[in-house]
Every structure is written in structure tokens, then in C-alpha cells.
Amino acid sequence: MKKIFRVLSSLLAVLLLVTTLSCFCFVSAANNRTFTTAPEIYTYVRDGYNQGTLGPISITKGTLKNGSSSKTVYLITLSGTEIVLNQSTEVVTDLLSGFNLKSAYYYNVVNTVLANIPVGSNLIIAGHSLGGMIAQQVAANSTLKAKYNIINTVCFGSPLLSAGSREGVVKRLGDVSDPVPYLSGSLFNNTLWAILGLNRENGGYGLLGIHAHNLSYAREDVWGAYDVTGTKYGSAKLILDLDTRVFYQSPIIDW
Numbered sequence: 001m002k003k004i005f006r007v008l009s010s011l012l013a014v015l016l017l018v019t020t021l022s023c024f025c026f027v028s029a030a031n032n033r034t035f036t037t038a039p040e041i042y043t044y045v046r047d048g049y050n051q052g053t054l055g056p057i058s059i060t061k062g063t064l065k066n067g068s069s070s071k072t073v074y075l076i077t078l079s080g081t082e083i084v085l086n087q088s089t090e091v092v093t094d095l096l097s098g099f100n101l102k103s104a105y106y107y108n109v110v111n112t113v114l115a116n117i118p119v120g121s122n123l124i125i126a127g128h129s130l131g132g133m134i135a136q137q138v139a140a141n142s143t144l145k146a147k148y149n150i151i152n153t154v155c156f157g158s159p160l161l162s163a164g165s166r167e168g169v170v171k172r173l174g175d176v177s178d179p180v181p182y183l184s185g186s187l188f189n190n191t192l193w194a195i196l197g198l199n200r201e202n203g204g205y206g207l208l209g210i211h212a213h214n215l216s217y218a219r220e221d222v223w224g225a226y227d228v229t230g231t232k233y234g235s236a237k238l239i240l241d242l243d244t245r246v247f248y249q250s251p252i253i254d255w
Helices: 002-030 038-048 091-098 104-116 130-139 142-147 191-196 209-218
Strands: 032-035 057-066 069-078 122-128 149-156 169-175 198-201 237-241 246-248
Touching: 032 038, 038 057, 038 069, 038 122, 038 149, 038 209, 057 104, 069 104, 069 130, 069 237, 091 104, 091 130, 104 130, 104 142, 104 246, 122 130, 130 142, 130 149, 130 169, 169 209, 191 198
Parallel strands: 069 122, 122 149, 149 169, 169 198
Antiparallel strands: 032 237, 057 069, 057 237, 057 246
């Protein structure tokens, strides 16, 4: 009887071990998510609109695959204008960025990258509205360009900034009804590229510019032909380890 009990106990222990390992493997696999289109990246960027509970900046480690090429990357996401106490996503930052001037948001992103991403890493930066403006300024930062390989910047509903000094490939996506992609000083001092450098699609919003600005970029029927780098008919995909995602605050005044 004791022998039978020992055998049953051993079988139960093995069963529990196999179940635990199976669950562990399932959870690990579930935390890797593959992004294939620009709208999926836009939705990921929008997590930064959280009323300051997490912060507008996030960094996630992943793998960028494009054809036979595969490289480890860090995706930096930047959300746009949001009125939150002591968060540098307010209207003043919009005005500063519109004239390509530095802001607390800009410096916070640069410092966050330097403090949390290993030197020599490949970077992809994605932002919506103000976040896309900051993304372009960050892609032009001389310190970051010297320490990292900025390979792609994807901007949703953002005007042109820092033209000519940005590292890597920059793609600006703008709904034809969204007025925000034209609201920067570049419309006057770099008119041709501010207009022709914008990838436009029609979401059918007509005069409802605010709806185009906030809703269009999540729509697969409008932007699904653009891959994760913002390239139309591109085939790049991004596999992110969601366990590595960390959000960061961007205060106006760092007490």
C-alpha cells in the first residue's frame, strides 16, 4: 500500500511539474506580440494617453524583421497633447515644438533614452501629434545620433520638424482632413517638404478635422497598407516583448 502511495505521489509531482512548465511557456509566448501595420503601432502609442498615471513615454525591446533582415530594436513611443498637472504635454510644449524649439518633453525623452537603453542599440521612435514632433526632434539630437542607431521614426498626424538633420528614415502619416500635420514653422521655411513629405490617406472625415486627427490612424481600412515603419506596401514587422515595456513620466518641473 505504501509503495502504491509513493508511486501515485511521484506521478502527481511529475504532473504538477509538467503543468507548471507548460503554463510558464504559454505565458512567455503570450507576452510576445507581433505588429505588422502602422495602425497597430498607433494604438500602441496611444497607451501614453493615461492622464499621467504611467507617463507619455514608453520603451519596449523587440525585434524588427524585414525580409531576411532581423535586428534587435527598442521601440520608443511618445503620446501627444494631454493636459495633466506637471506633465510636459501641454499647449506651451506644442508652441515650442511647432517652432522647433526645445522643451521639457524633448529633454525628458533624450534623458530617458540615455538612462535606459544600452549604447549602440537600434532605435525606432513613434509618436502621435505632439509626440511625433518630439520624435523628429529626438531623431535629430546629436548625442543620440552619436550613441545609437536611429533607424526609423513614424509620426501620426504630426507636422514636419528638424528636416535635414534627423537620422534614419522618417515617415509622416496624415489624414487629408487632419489639419495638425501642417501646423509648424516648417510650413513657411520648408514649404515643399512640409507638404510633399506627408503620406496622405482619406478617412472620409470631411470638415471633422479633430476626428481625423484622433481616429483615422487606428483604422486598418485607411492605413493598413502601411507597415510598422510607416512604409506604404512595406513588409516590415515588429515583434515586441511586452514584459519589457516600461512607461516614464515627463514632468515640466522635476522636483
